[in-house]
Amino acid sequence: MAQRKSRADRRMDLIDAARRAMIQHGAEGVHLNQIAEEAGLTSGAVLYHYPDLRDLLIEAHHAGMERFYEQRIKKVSGIADPAQKLITTIRSGLPEGPEDAGVRLLCELGGAAGRNRVYGTLLTTLFDRQVSMYQTILETGAAQGIFTLAQNSETIARTLVALEDAYGYRIIARHHSIGPDQAVELILDYARLATGHELRPE
Amino acid sequence: MAQRKSRADRRMDLIDAARRAMIQHGAEGVHLNQIAEEAGLTSGAVLYHYPDLRDLLIEAHHAGMERFYEQRIKKVSGIADPAQKLITTIRSGLPEGPEDAGVRLLCELGGAAGRNRVYGTLLTTLFDRQVSMYQTILETGAAQGIFTLAQNSETIARTLVALEDAYGYRIIARHHSIGPDQAVELILDYARLATGHELRPE
């Protein structure tokens, strides 16, 4: 028998197992047994904690998004210079490669969002948070006279997030000539135009 | 009994039925019976034409992409002025709303591309064709002295396609403040920066 755990611990395990299972089998195509196996439990145990599987899936998506966002924040937290901060933020929004689990899950979500309002809302919320994040960097840089913004900060921020998203999809789909490095360069190229800064990585 | 049809005709019907069924139930979640019902046939008849359902799904995705691309080409075919052509092309790459069937299918495909190489290749091919399309417009405009390109044409073209894609996802996910009109404006805002043209719609 699998080790007995507290309700809270087990739920965390299950959320993680669901995340992994969805990445392997798709957000819609995933089965209860696959999640159970991923968690090292039987299907009955999963149902005991989540009588409605959809709740688990939503929580798993939510957790995946949260994790993705937190990681980004963490990566740029120590950087003071707005230009370096912008460069690092752009990099942190892209998958590390076609197998990147976090971004794979987000892409799954994108496909399902058209049919599922909850998923749509989750994605929309993430988008808006990322836009705010960029906007803060842009306005800080502008206030310090480092950036000369060619468009209003919300437009630039939205464009940056949109570009990350789209190149993320390209990388996940294994585009032959767009990998993480090329994507960073493409986005930076726009960012230079929009900020008037040369944005050279240190 | 459903009307008897030739092999070729029936396959076309089935491809169309599969497209509609996938939009309703997801690229992965779709069932044989749903496709059969959509086509007004029984499951046996579907299997008669497509013993392996995956082949039908791939053909349906392919047809959906082809249709999307052809529609775009058609919409801009009569326009000579590069600026107007660019504006119209941008508009034609976005969904008409959250229910837009063509784009919904492409979004489905994006989610599945991480797990399915064939789907990844389909999407990548479409991306590249769209990039070429924009590149031609940009270079024609530059050659005529109408556009003053701030980046090389491939970079601009890739950025434009990426923005279309990303805002397409936002619209499908029902972002509260980004609809087709706002998306066009956001993309045009970048296009102005990149082409040095004011790009006013006639």
Place this chain on the structure above:
DNA sequence: TGTCTTGTTGAACCGTGATTCAAATAGGTA
């Protein structure tokens, strides 16, 4: 220690979707 609560199992059950195939039938052809 014994009891109580709670998490977990495993088997049984049910519904559903895929698959098979003999029979029926529509259309073409001689």
Place this chain on the structure above:
DNA sequence: TACCTATTTGAATCACGGTTCAACAAGACA
């Protein structure tokens, strides 16, 4: 007209995934 072939049906079968639940086991606690 009668025959032939390709298409479609509908029922039977199979496999599998979700759901239920009685029994069991692991801690918690007195």
